[in-house]
Amino acid sequence: MQDETADFTVTDSEQVFAGKVWSIRRDDFDYNGATIVREFVDHTGAVVVLALDEQDRVLLIKQYRHPVRMREWELPAGLLDISGEDPLVGAQRELAEEADVVATEWNVLSDFYTSPGGSSEAIRIYLARGVSASAEVFARTEEEADIELRWVPLDECVDAVLARRVQNPSLVIGVLAAQVSRSRGWSTLAAGDAPWPGHPLNWKHSE
Numbered sequence: 001m002q003d004e005t006a007d008f009t010v011t012d013s014e015q016v017f018a019g020k021v022w023s024i025r026r027d028d029f030d031y032n033g034a035t036i037v038r039e040f041v042d043h044t045g046a047v048v049v050l051a052l053d054e055q056d057r058v059l060l061i062k063q064y065r066h067p068v069r070m071r072e073w074e075l076p077a078g079l080l081d082i083s084g085e086d087p088l089v090g091a092q093r094e095l096a097e098e099a100d101v102v103a104t105e106w107n108v109l110s111d112f113y114t115s116p117g118g119s120s121e122a123i124r125i126y127l128a129r130g131v132s133a134s135a136e137v138f139a140r141t142e143e144e145a146d147i148e149l150r151w152v153p154l155d156e157c158v159d160a161v162l163a164r165r166v167q168n169p170s171l172v173i174g175v176l177a178a179q180v181s182r183s184r185g186w187s188t189l190a191a192g193d194a195p196w197p198g199h200p201l202n203w204k205h206s207e
Contacts, residue, residue, distance in 0.1 A: 104130030106192030
């Protein structure tokens with residue numbers, strides 16, 4: 001079972017709203033003999049890091065998310081909004097900037113689309129091991145200024161997901177994928193620099 005790429009002719013593509021973080025795009029495309037119009041969030045994509053220490057504890061951060069008015073438990077993450085930046089490098093940067101942590105071993109844990117019916121956002125979750133404190137401590141601002149850090153056993157993270165006490169999708173997918181992968185001797189992991197066919201740059205629209 002595998003998703004497959006579908007290539008239909010886009011006859012018109014227009015950015016109808018340009019936002020601070022992402023934009024709204026309207027595409028006209030030919031589909032089964034008809035023209036369909038769809039508007040969606042045109043997203044840069046993002047990377048997420050599940051950092052796991054030698055005691056099988058996951059590094060979590062608690063951060064305020066205004067659209068849902070919640071301080072959520074999450075995994076360190078960030079947008080791929082630096083032109084030309086490799087996703088793995090972006091993940092390493094985000095882990096250092098959000099948690100002052102570095103890691104020596106990196107693997108791909110999971111790839112997913114957050115809301116494929118209305119957004120092009122693609123997320124790659126990395127598993128980072130061999131973790132230690134960064135030599136550099138980063139200054140954080142805005143919602144990141146009061147981030148709370150906590151190392152939580154992976155099994156407790158899974159319990160929180162199954163009890164519906166946490167709802168962040170990257171956290172939910174990441175900890176469940178990590179639990180299953182661990183149970184299989186980490187045989188499901190991919191190399192940290194594995195190709196990412198679903199990366200947004202592979203379908204970026206022209207104006």
